[in-house]
Amino acid sequence: xxxxxxxxxxxxxxxxxxxxxxxxxxxxxxxxxxxxxxxxxxxxxxxxxxxxxxxxxxxxxxxxxxxxxxxxxxxxxxxxxxxxxxxxxxxxxxxxxxxxxxxxxxxxxxxxxxxxxxxxxxxxxxxxxxxxxxxxxxxxxxxxxxxxxxxxxxxxxxxxxxxxxxxxxxxxxxxxxxxxxxxxxxxxxxxxxxxxxxxxxxxxxxxxxxxxxxxxxxxxxxxxxxxxxxxxxxxxxxxxxxxxxxxxxxxxxxxxxxxxxxxxxxxxxxxxxxxxxxxxxxxxxxxxxxxxxxxxxxxxxxxxxxxxxxxxxxxxxxxxxxxxxxxxxxxxxxxxxxxxxxxxxxxxxxxxxxxxxxxxxxxxxxxxxxxxxxxxxxxxxxxxxxxxxxxxxxxxxxxxxxxxxxxxxxxxxxxxxxxxxxxxxxxxxxxxxxxxxxxxxxxxxxxxxxxxxxxxxxxxxxxxxxxxxxxxxxxxx
Amino acid sequence: xxxxxxxxxxxxxxxxxxxxxxxxxxxxxxxxxxxxxxxxxxxxxxxxxxxxxxxxxxxxxxxxxxxxxxxxxxxxxxxxxxxxxxxxxxxxxxxxxxxxxxxxxxxxxxxxxxxxxxxxxxxxxxxxxxxxxxxxxxxxxxxxxxxxxxxxxxxxxxxxxxxxxxxxxxxxxxxxxxxxxxxxxxxxxxxxxxxxxxxxxxxxxxxxxxxxxxxxxxxxxxxxxxxxxxxxxxxxxxxxxxxxxxxxxxxxxxxxxxxxxxxxxxxxxxxxxxxxxxxxxxxxxxxxxxxxxxxxxxxxxxxxxxxxxxxxxxxxxxxxxxxxxxxxxxxxxxxxxxxxxxxxxxxxxxxxxxxxxxxxxxxxxxxxxxxxxxxxxxxxxxxxxxxxxxxxxxxxxxxxxxxxxxxxxxxxxxxxxxxxxxxxxxxxxxxxxxxxxxxxxxxxxxxxxxxxxxxxxxxxxxxxxxxxxxxxxxxxx
Numbered sequence: 001x002x003x004x005x006x007x008x009x010x011x012x013x014x015x016x017x018x019x020x021x022x023x024x025x026x027x028x029x030x031x032x033x034x035x036x037x038x039x040x041x042x043x044x045x046x047x048x049x050x051x052x053x054x055x056x057x058x059x060x061x062x063x064x065x066x067x068x069x070x071x072x073x074x075x076x077x078x079x080x081x082x083x084x085x086x087x088x089x090x091x092x093x094x095x096x097x098x099x100x101x102x103x104x105x106x107x108x109x110x111x112x113x114x115x116x117x118x119x120x121x122x123x124x125x126x127x128x129x130x131x132x133x134x135x136x137x138x139x140x141x142x143x144x145x146x147x148x149x150x151x152x153x154x155x156x157x158x159x160x161x162x163x164x165x166x167x168x169x170x171x172x173x174x175x176x177x178x179x180x181x182x183x184x185x186x187x188x189x190x191x192x193x194x195x196x197x198x199x200x201x202x203x204x205x206x207x208x209x210x211x212x213x214x215x216x217x218x219x220x221x222x223x224x225x226x227x228x229x230x231x232x233x234x235x236x237x238x239x240x241x242x243x244x245x246x247x248x249x250x251x252x253x254x255x256x257x258x259x260x261x262x263x264x265x266x267x268x269x270x271x272x273x274x275x276x277x278x279x280x281x282x283x284x285x286x287x288x289x290x291x292x293x294x295x296x297x298x299x300x301x302x303x304x305x306x307x308x309x310x311x312x313x314x315x316x317x318x319x320x321x322x323x324x325x326x327x328x329x330x331x332x333x334x335x336x337x338x339x340x341x342x343x344x345x346x347x348x349x350x351x352x353x354x355x356x357x358x359x360x361x362x363x364x365x366x367x368x369x370x371x372x373x374x375x376x377x378x379x380x381x382x383x384x385x386x387x388x389x390x391x392x393x394x395x396x397x398x399x400x401x402x403x404x405x406x407x408x409x410x411x412x413x414x415x416x417x418x419x420x421x422x423x424x425x426x427x428x429x430x431x432x433x434x435x436x437x438x439x440x441x442x443x444x445x446x447x448x449x450x451x452x453x454x455x456x457x458x459x460x461x462x463x464x465x466x467x468x469x470x471x472x473x474x475x476x477x
Numbered sequence: 478x479x480x481x482x483x484x485x486x487x488x489x490x491x492x493x494x495x496x497x498x499x500x501x502x503x504x505x506x507x508x509x510x511x512x513x514x515x516x517x518x519x520x521x522x523x524x525x526x527x528x529x530x531x532x533x534x535x536x537x538x539x540x541x542x543x544x545x546x547x548x549x550x551x552x553x554x555x556x557x558x559x560x561x562x563x564x565x566x567x568x569x570x571x572x573x574x575x576x577x578x579x580x581x582x583x584x585x586x587x588x589x590x591x592x593x594x595x596x597x598x599x600x601x602x603x604x605x606x607x608x609x610x611x612x613x614x615x616x617x618x619x620x621x622x623x624x625x626x627x628x629x630x631x632x633x634x635x636x637x638x639x640x641x642x643x644x645x646x647x648x649x650x651x652x653x654x655x656x657x658x659x660x661x662x663x664x665x666x667x668x669x670x671x672x673x674x675x676x677x678x679x680x681x682x683x684x685x686x687x688x689x690x691x692x693x694x695x696x697x698x699x700x701x702x703x704x705x706x707x708x709x710x711x712x713x714x715x716x717x718x719x720x721x722x723x724x725x726x727x728x729x730x731x732x733x734x735x736x737x738x739x740x741x742x743x744x745x746x747x748x749x750x751x752x753x754x755x756x757x758x759x760x761x762x763x764x765x766x767x768x769x770x771x772x773x774x775x776x777x778x779x780x781x782x783x784x785x786x787x788x789x790x791x792x793x794x795x796x797x798x799x800x801x802x803x804x805x806x807x808x809x810x811x812x813x814x815x816x817x818x819x820x821x822x823x824x825x826x827x828x829x830x831x832x833x834x835x836x837x838x839x840x841x842x843x844x845x846x847x848x849x850x851x852x853x854x855x856x857x858x859x860x861x862x863x864x865x866x867x868x869x870x871x872x873x874x875x876x877x878x879x880x881x882x883x884x885x886x887x888x889x890x891x892x893x894x895x896x897x898x899x900x901x902x903x904x905x906x907x908x909x910x911x912x913x914x915x916x917x918x919x920x921x922x923x924x925x926x927x928x929x930x931x932x933x934x935x936x937x938x939x940x941x942x943x944x945x946x947x948x949x950x951x952x953x954x
Contacts, residue, residue: 040878116834159877173797175875182874182917226800252800261803261813261838265796290801292915292939319742320650323703323729324767326738336738357593361738369512397659398652400636407511438769438938440659446919461915462769 016203016211019105019138020149020193022080023052026072026103028094029085029110030056030063037109038085042066043158050153053077072097080104083146083156088112088124091142095128099135106132106139107146107156114199115143115265129201144198145174148181148191156196161185166219167298168193168212170205173252173265176224176291183295188453189302192218200229206237213241220246220301222294223285226253226265235279242283248297249280250288286472293468296460300469303458305431307389307474310334313381313430314361314391315421317369317398322361325393325435325463332467336360337386346380365398369417374424381428390430391466392421395437396445414448422455434459435466493680493688496582496615497626497670499557500529503549503580505571506562506587507533509541514586515562519543520635527630530554549574557581560623560633565589565601568619572605576612583609583616584623584633591676592620592742606678621675622651625658625668633673638662643696644775645670645689647682650729650742653701653768660772665930666779669695677706683714690718697723697778699771700762703730703742712756719760725774726757727765763949770945773937777946780935782908784866784951787811790858790907791838791868792898794875799838802870802912802940809944813837814863823857842875851901858905867907868943869898872914873922891925899932911936912943 010018025045030038038056042065045054055075056068069075072082072094082103084094088110098106113121125142132139140146145156150164157178163185169192171177177196184191193215195208205225212218221241228234241247253261280287286301288294312334316322326336337360339347344358350371351358371377381387399417400410425432434452436445438461452459460466487495502522507515515533519542522531532552533545546552549559549571559580561571565587575583590598602619609616617623622633627641634655640662646669648654654673661668670692672685682702689695698718705711718724730738757764763778765771789811793799803813814837816824821835827848828835848854858864876894877887902909911929913922915938929936937943 157878159874173795173800175795175797179795179797179872179874179914179916186917186919224797226797252797253804261800265800290805290939290941318650318652318656320652320656320701320703320729323650323738323742327730328767395656397636397656401517401634437656439656440663442923443920462767464767 012207013211013214015138016207017215019081020147020154021152022104022154024055024075024077024079024081025050025052026055026057026069026075026079026082027066027085028057028072028082029090030066030068031058031061032064036085038083039065040157041083041085041109044155044160045153047158048150048153048155048160048162055079057082072101072103075101078102081147082106084108084110084142086110088121088142091124091128092131095131095137095139099131099137103137106137107144108139108141108198109143109145110141111143113142113201125199125201132202139202140195141198142201145177145196148177148194161190163190165190165192165302166217167191167222167248167302168215168218168220169195169222169224170208170212171196171224172198172205172226173224174198176250176252179291180222180224180294183291184298187295187299188450189299191222191298204228204230204234206230206234209234209237209241213237213244218245220248220298222298223247223249224291224294225249225251231275235282238279238283238285242285246301247283247285248288248294248301249285250291250294251276251280284475286475288472289468293465296465296469297472299458300433300473303453303456304433304473307431307470309388310474311337311386311388312391313339313384313387313389314393315364316361316393317363317365317401318393318395319361319363321393321395321437321463322363325361325391328463328467329391332471334467334470339381340384340386343380343384343387347377350377365401369401372420374420375427378424379427381430387430389470390425390428390432391463391470392425392432392434393437393463394434394448395439396441396448397439400441411444415451418448418451418455422457425457432457433466433470435461435463437461489684490688490691492615493684494692496558497624497631498629499581499631501532501552501554501556501558502527502529503532503534503546503552503556503559504543504562505534505549505559506567507540507543507545508535508538513562515560516542517635518560518562518586518633521632521637522630524635525627525630525632525637525639532556534559549578549580552578555579558624559583561585561587561619563587565598565619568601568605569608572608572614576608576614580614583614584621585616585618585675586620586622587618588620590619590678602676602678609679616679617672618675619678622654622673625654625671638667640667642667642669642779643694644668644699644725644779645692645695645697646672646699646701647685647689648673648701649675649682649703650701651675653727653729656768657699657701657771660768661775664772664776665927666776668699668775681705681707681711683707683711686711686714686718690714690721695722697725697775699775700724700726701768701771702726702728708752708756712759715756715760715762719762723778724760724762725765725771725778726762727768727771728753728757761952763952765949766945770942773942773946774949776935777910777950780930780933781910781950784908784947786865787951788814788863788865789868790816790861790864790866791870792841793838793870794840794842794878795870795872796838796840798870798872798914798940799840802838802868805940805944806868809948811944811947816858817861817863820857820861820864824854827854842878849897851897852904855901856904858907864907866947867902867905867909868940868947869902869909869911870914870940871911871925872916873918873925874916877918888921892928895925895928895932899934902934909934910943910947912938912940914938
């Protein structure tokens, strides 16, 4: 419990929860100069449709783009949230003004603090934290992007998606937050509440993780982390949250040099790789090695059920891809076992092209490329005890095989072929994922990929990324 | 030396060399039926502009799409090359006809031989090889796509690129040959001569590798391999070729299950991973783990010089990406060292945004995003003893940062920014590669990627793939 203002007593959940719903916001350090970062925040809030009053603060001049004041105190009415873009040397005055004005939360974009590795920055950071703590003001940052919450018109960049999902994210890096936000929206699995928290001089990753674990708007929690100042507390929060909701984690600074780079990025202590891995395992987290993999995991989490085991059916339209997929599957702890006798008998009615037989990986090009109805071909997989999940490998150069030597239009044919696959996979009823290789005709490929995603299946550009996502999804817990 | 026909004595080079220049070609097993694979080959040859006579062979019927005969013998004039698409059970008769007709080479698309794992297929394969050997007919395959050589109008799929480069390829898998062909063409580094050789009942990978090593049209040799029937001979050929030209290798079937899948794909004995790795090392080969990586290596080979060491300058527009890149670089044996004092002093004239300093990774967004001329910023890297190569990390979400809050059009700005980078990197004069992350606005991204490639720099979608390519390029030899 924490005492706030004169009469209110809020618990942790309530205190964080109300940060996402400010009544009015000020952008401190807004100016009309080209390249002024305050403009980015102001336009982001306008684009996202923030409903409450929005005000610019500039002690030196009036600002054209927003109603503006010279000091926070000049604004009339309650001001719940401020975004600070002034240089580090001016920050102390702004924080004092914010306390005096009764602001609930300040998100500090400003950098030049502990992440710079000098004593002066570290001391300044401690000083403003003390002032804020004393005055009941919560701080996000410094060196961060702050909060993103489309339902209340909150965001930190003009081009952030308005789409809204049920995966919340804490990110130490602002860049990683916005990359993940944009990637996820582009892939049709938009994030929900997002916080970029930077140097954590007050509010920490664990504060938000504890909140997200109880937040009814959040079904899963995504983290990008470089390090922490309080390992035991963070790990405790992750383990507690992991009991309630799936955790998906990406760690920057996993090597000693990366750790040094992380320290100079957000001033965080990255700790040893082994400790982090143990913590992630204890929290039951799915762990991504890059932002691409992080988005893969989010997509796999949203678009497929967890496989019950590690037996994989591989459907392909090129024998060579099947060979590769088998290697990669093995390297991720999966097997590509023979189908059961029942499956083989059932499939053999359709897979009877001269010289081919029912095998796993199953070469569809030779076997079922021109089969009308895929349902009876895949349905037996649903009862096959050897098979826990299905991986489909496609690429334009194979499904456009018919191009140039037949009366069929390759695009219409492919869409029809995909629809048959979707029906067949649904009939099998086991978790399924697609790999659609990136090679040629990228625009056309994107259309097919969208069709697959719109049909509810996850799709990845390489077997490696698909298997990484599946392996993390299955876990060894 | 090998005696051919009545009077000719050809050495190995001459014998393989003339296979790429047939005077006339027959497609055996051509029919007008939908899905007939002979049509694919016939249209491929027409599309690629094969100049000589082209004839279909169908014992049962006349064919509409090409002048046709019922047997090879009915064709008048020399017939140097035939492509065989008949079922396996009819192949023996065709081979006998070809010998009788004096055909030089038969590429056999037909499958259903040793790759099926049954004794019958193996025996049939041996029998046709013996007949051909006896009759002076060379065989490619069975279970393969054959030859691709645009300058003489030779190809195996209607949609293969006509573009033509100086990297030759041997591929055990037809699918991998055409994926690599299309990928390389799409990335502006087209392949040269390509052979898909399948089951190797006569002509082998080593036959073509020996030839490519001496071929004046070939500057580098690319291999996709699943296994071999004669390891010592193949390895000898690779080592000999590796002394003359760079070898770039991709191996399918690197795990025991993948090996099993490979055996059922092309009937090859894959051997142990350790033996292959030792062989590749001895041949000085660059080794790719997937077809994507294979194309990455080809691009890196064509578009950048070999770095002299493992010190990397990382230029980024997001601190978080810099942290990741540092990790990945370390994992591939590279370092991201501090710049020399001279570099820092020179760069500090430009990198003077409040709160930032000259660091490696260098955060360009904060520092030089709006600098007009990048030449004086990067040029010092040319003299920096700590730096051997430059890695530039870009993504649309950062270079389009200006979107929505300024008078600048982001596309024009980005193109201008890229041009500045190109000039700067050329002034530095050290090997340089780009990573342009895939996230949003894919079509726009492709335009930037093309701009980078057209300017002569290699570009990769992830840091992992860039570092893999650089590591193989630098080697440990």
